[in-house]
Amino acid sequence: MVNRSVVKILAKHGMKITPQRIAILDVIINLQNHPTADTICDYLRLSYPHISIGTVYKTLDTFESKGIINKVYSETDTMRYDGVITQHHHLYCIDSERIDDYYDDGLNKLLNDYLKKKKIPDFIVEDFKLQIIGRFNEKNKTK
Amino acid sequence: MVNRSVVKILAKHGMKITPQRIAILDVIINLQNHPTADTICDYLRLSYPHISIGTVYKTLDTFESKGIINKVYSETDTMRYDGVITQHHHLYCIDSERIDDYYDDGLNKLLNDYLKKKKIPDFIVEDFKLQIIGRFNEKNKTK
């Protein structure tokens, strides 16, 4: 039942394979919600009652510094995390905390070409992320 | 010495004109740093020793809800504020907390046209912001 690919990721980055790390990485990769540390912790406690919130924070931070996960900037004062590291963008809901992934290779290419051509003075572009702000429509309001 | 346009903005939004509001709005519009509430408070205290951090937070929140200023999403757990409300984007420095404004009407148009044409399923786009992540080069490293 343990996600083998998760173990591989940890190994590839030279990290000790611990049950906590496996569980945390598994949850963040499989939860698509851009969860907070607290959400992850609550979820983990269902199957792992003793996990400590401090460990969750520390582990997420470690993952982030190794590039295994990303932080997602948001308007609340609670950090959110993202298990998807391939280039993508985010749909921010004006009416709720919901943040959805938005994949669009055409957009990536468009922006990449534009920024490459543009040459912003005194700044070397390494990456970019588009925050698309708006509303999910009726059919899609739950979730 | 009091910035008259700041008073006008407050009046336009039907807010009481208080010394605190004038000072806070003046600072955030003139400070280009995307400052935190705390930075604003420290700065204000030079000329206004008794201003309360709670008032600063509350006032910034009021301004934001009236659309007079914006919040800027960032990676730290400290909210940052932006006195510029015309459409623009941000340059995020990988090596520091620095966030600079980036104005580019060509980019605005490009993205606007693209998103208008694209029609993201089940989502109505109201606005968008590009986070451009990278490094400021030597000449521009101070500030």
Place this chain on the structure above:
DNA sequence: TTCCTAAATAGGAATAATTCTTATTTAGGA
């Protein structure tokens, strides 16, 4: 101009998110 009152503020307490500390446990190499 003076008075009145709802709204705003100061100052401090409370809360929430995150980080830190330390004793204990454990992964994994020798």
Place this chain on the structure above:
DNA sequence: TCCTAAATAAGAATTATTCCTATTTAGGAA
């Protein structure tokens, strides 16, 4: 199997933000 550096749990501490309440004040009404 043993050893040790690294990881974890639990709780304390810190930091950012919000809340509470007594006091002050802006600005409309008289």
